[in-house]
Amino acid sequence: MVLLEKAGNPGAPDGDPLAPAPTNTPAPSPSQTVAAPAKAAAAEAGLPWQWLALGAVVAAGLGLAGTLILKRRSG
DSSP states (O other), X not given: OHHHHTOSOOOOTTSOTTSOOOOOOXXXXXXXXXXXXXXXXXXXXXXXXXXXXXXXXXXXXXXXXXXXXXXXXXX
């Protein structure tokens, strides 16, 4: 509906439309930034625990498959 009514502000033509809009909120105090350093570090790394668990399952499966193939060839 907004597109048909030509309402809204699409932003600058050379800007990134997916970038977050700047806000006028004050920066957090140092005591607020120390609240959860472990979760923040994991989130910044881009590797949530689900991906790590999936990698472990895949590695275990490949190891099992390799072991079964070698046992079958030698036996």
